[in-house]
Amino acid sequence: MRSPLQQLLAFGDDPAVVFRGQTTSYADLHALAESQCVFLREQGVAEQSMVALRGDFSPRTIALLLALFERRAVVALIPAGSGEVEGLCERVAARALIEVRDEVAVCTARDAPGPLHPLAAGLLKQGHAGFVVFTSGSSGRPKPVLHSLERFLKKYDAVGKPFVTMSFLLLDHIAGMDTLFYISHSGGVLVAPDTRSPDAVCALIQSAKVQVLPVSPSFINLLWLSGDFERYDLSSVEIVTCGSEPMTQRVLDHVAAMFPKAAIKQKYGTSEFGSPASKSRGDDQRWIRLDADRFETKVVEGILHVKSQTTMLGYLDDSDPVVVDGWFNTGDRVEQDGPWLRILGRDSDIINVGGEKVFPREVEAVIEQMDQVAQCSVYGEANPITGNMVCVTIVPRGEIDLKAMKKKVKMHCGTQLNRYKVPVKIVFSKQWLTNARQKKVRPVGQ
Amino acid sequence: MKDQIFEIIKAAIDELNEELEYDELKDVTPETAIFGGESGIDSLSLVRLVVDVEAGVSEAFDTEVTLANEKAMSSRNSPYRNVAAFTDFVLACLKDAS
Incomplete structure (x- = not known):
């Protein structure tokens, strides 16, 4: 199997990336990635090591990612908006952090990283590249999800025709990786947005004549x-x-009105197994069918389980295993009609804000740091703009100015x-938010 | 009533802009653009603005209104495009509610 870097050579001078009005060809991207291999060597980033990378889609970031894979690194993709970079580097025991801003890469060696998780150490020892995406964990701490690059790339063996695709979904999301590899394996063009308003x-759609637009239902609403x-x-x-949120009829109607010539394709995926090729049902596009050759599915008590060769190697922490005999429990409630599935969403407290997961406990822990807060309970309420919104009920300590307090909490x-x-x-309450068994009561707003 | 609603929206935008510090939102007039176009706020700020205006309306008129509803999401002309449109929309929602 050719490495993703070698793969670029198959498309020579064809356009590969459009970024800030400039087009980079496959050959140029290959040359840039080769130069990044030299950069990594000069910066003392060892081959076969754990490296954290932070940056949005751009020629430089893509080149660095491919160079790291070429040097058989495991690349931890740090979320763009994350304020806790150091904490995430620590979680995966990264040896170096590379940040790309305005097409300039800055490499920082990390002193005394802790020991690698055995799964990551095992992968690196075998000389295989890999990557880590972070997914929200129920405890509020992001969970590092380890993928083997070789396994993940299997589904791109037989990709279809090349398209001009916008990389709307972020590089640090599994769906962003999916966009990148689909394009680079089919010889398509990746159009990277600078902002996503x-x-x-x-x-950008108009100027780059974008053919494929991968977005979230919330973005369609916006x-x-x-x-x-x-x-x-x-x-x-x-x-x-x-993808990333349940599909509604309104979203389908909006797509039909704004893009009258476009076909709509509902995607379903998770950080743990990527997003399978899927088909939408002709008569009702909220129903989808996953690529049965690569993704086996079964529904247990209404919850979707998936078995696939692209499933993660595991979490790089002590999270409970969710893969049993190769079956991954997605936690998503679905309806089934023969081979067709309709995704209804998470069967849990998780709040889906425009495709981003929020765990109430993480937000509660932050609010409870405030002296004026005796108790709080965070929950989701439906909101058609972003699907859901985060709400909190607070029991204040003593007498407070409610208006000023609201502002303080947000800040x-x-x-x-x-x-x-x-x-x-x-909202504020004088009632304690616990039931007789001292379990926190969360209003059900969804 | 319309003036009062305008003041509620203005106060909510002013509070939001304490954090955002957008020049375009400094002096709120009926023509001030809210959502869409090159300037304007993002979706998270829009949700917050809508919720803050709902709270302001509830306090001033003692009536609960939902300002992010099917009508707002489906209409060809978004009620969030500028302050004047949003004011009219709040007024209509208030009339429906009472």
């Missing part, structure tokens, strides 16, 4: 609300893929949490 995305789609020519779009959360995790709705 509806206006910027529309402008595009509709912004009205920006009416000011640009979006007729190049042939396929809109939508305090803003300094410690990603923006999508900060509660937008804050």
Whole structure:
């Protein structure tokens, strides 16, 4: 099997990446990645080591990623908006951190990293490359998910025709990796957005004649609300893929109105096994069928289980195993109709804000640091703009100015949490939020 | 009533802009763009603004309204495009509720 770096040579001078108005060919991207191999050597980044990488889609970041894979590294993809870079590097025992900003890479060696998790150590010892994506954990701590690159790339052996695709989904998400490898294996063009506002995305679709637009249902709602789609020519779009949140009829209607010539494809995937090729049912596109050759499915008590060769090697922490006999429990509630599945969403407290997962306990822990808070309970409430929103009920300590307190809570959360995790709705209560068994009561708003 | 709603929206935008510090949001007028176009706020800020205005309306008029609803999401002209449109939309929702 050719490495992802060697794979680039198959497409020579064809355009590979469009970024900030510049086009980089496959040959140029290959040359850039080769130069990044030299850069890594000069920076003292050892081959076969754990390296953290932080950056959005751009020629430099892609080249660095491929160079790291060429040097058989395990690359931990640090979430772009994360304020806890050091903590995440620590979690995976990264030997170095590479950050790309404005096409400049800065490499920082990390002193005295802890011991590698046995799964990562095993992969590196065998001389295999891999990558780590972080997924929200129920305890509030992000869980590092380890994938073997070789295993993950298996599903790109027989990819279809090349398209001009926007890399809307972030590189540090499994869906971003999926976008990258589909394009680089099919010889397509990756159009990397600088920002992801509806206006910027529309402008880029028009200028780069984007054919495939992989987005989330929430983004479709926003595009509709912004009205920006009416000011640009979006007729190049042939396929809109939508994932990470349950699909609604309204989203389907909006796609049909904004992209009348495009086919809509619902995607389903998780950080733990990637996103399989899927087909939407003709009569009702909320139903999908996963690629049965590579992904076996079974439904146990309404919950979807998946068995696949691309399933992760495991979590790099002491999380409970969710893979039993090769079957991965997705935790997603589904309806089944023969081979067709309809994803209904998580059967748990998890709040899905525009495709990003929020665990109530993480937010509660931050709010409870405040002296004026005696107790709090975080929950989700449906909101058509972002699917759901984060809400909190607070039992204050003593007499407080409620308006000032609301502001304080938002500011305090803003300094410690990603923006999508900060509660937008804050209500106060004088009642304790625990039931007779001292279990926290969470209002069910969804 | 319309003036009062405008003031509620203005106060909510002012509070939001204490953090965002966008020049375009400094002097709120009916023409101020809220969502869409090159400037304007992002989706998380929009959700927050809508929730804050709901709270302001509830306090001022003692009526609960939902301002992110099917009507808002389906209409061809978004009620969040500027302050004037949002003011009219809040007024209509209030009338429906009472």
